[in-house]
Amino acid sequence: MALRYNGYVGVFDSGVGGISVLRQLAATLPAENFVYFGDSANAPYGEKTRDQVARMSRDIVDRLLDEGAKAIVIACNTATSVAAASLRADYAHVPIIGVEPALKPATEQPGVKRILVMATPITLRLDKYQLLAEKWGSGHEVIDAPCPGLAARIEKGDLESPDIYELLEDLVGSYAGAVDAVVLGCTHYPFIARQIREVVGDVPLFDGAYGTALQLQRKLAERGLTTKSSGRGTVEFLSSKPGKDEIELYRSFFESS
Ligand code: DGL
DSSP states (O other), X not given: OOXXXXXXXXXXXXXXXXXXXXXXXXXXXXXXXXXXXXXXXXXXXXXXXXXXXXXXXXXXXXXXXXXXXXXXXXXXXXXXXXXXXXXXXXXXXXOEEOOOOOHHHHHHSTXXXXXXXXXXXXXXXXXXXXXXXXXXXXXXXXXXXXXXXXXXXXXXOOTTSHHHHHHHHHHHGGGTTTOSEEEEOSTTGGGGHHHHHXXXXXXXXXXXXXXXXXXXXXXXXXXXXXXXXOSOOOEEEEESSOSHHXXXXXXXXXXXX
């Protein structure tokens, strides 16, 4: 296979969500080249089985590495929980960086006691999150809010439509005014940060994008993989869903403020 993405950082998610992480990666490491793969044909991951998510994640990583990627960012909490450990074991020659719900920074915020964690059902069920909650949650009240259907709804674009608000009311409306912070434990959710605040209240929101960008920066430096170029890098988009419209949608998410 041609090394179309030789020296690029490969980034993937089930669909548009990981673009919230990609934006932070490109802002923190502007000289790097990125290739983003959205598995929109198979979204959402959060309501699939572990085996399905593991297989789909591995197929994407294989493809990105075959095409020359020098590092992988799993810009998906669900795929990180399911597959990061086994991918790191099997591809030890490549840095593989994952995302995790930003519970630690939320617990460090002064005055925060009750923390709502919004994520996919799989992410909240698996050991990785349970251990994270045990490690950072003691001394706080951590409330898990599985949000089935929410990532799939964001995948469609049109984030202002009333049914997004209806779904948010159903999923987290009962916590309105009752929590001090919200952790966005799915990379799709930063795209509806304002809508979440409108439903839950004007509280700080935490996501894992910045921590992931710093981790990528460290891992590239450790392995001598940081780009030597000082110019602005490129960002390219691929999707498992055919057609130009999907790539246009990705670009519009990347460029949205
Ligand atoms: N954006 C992903 C996450 O961070 C997956 C959402 C989904 O496909 O269900 O968990």
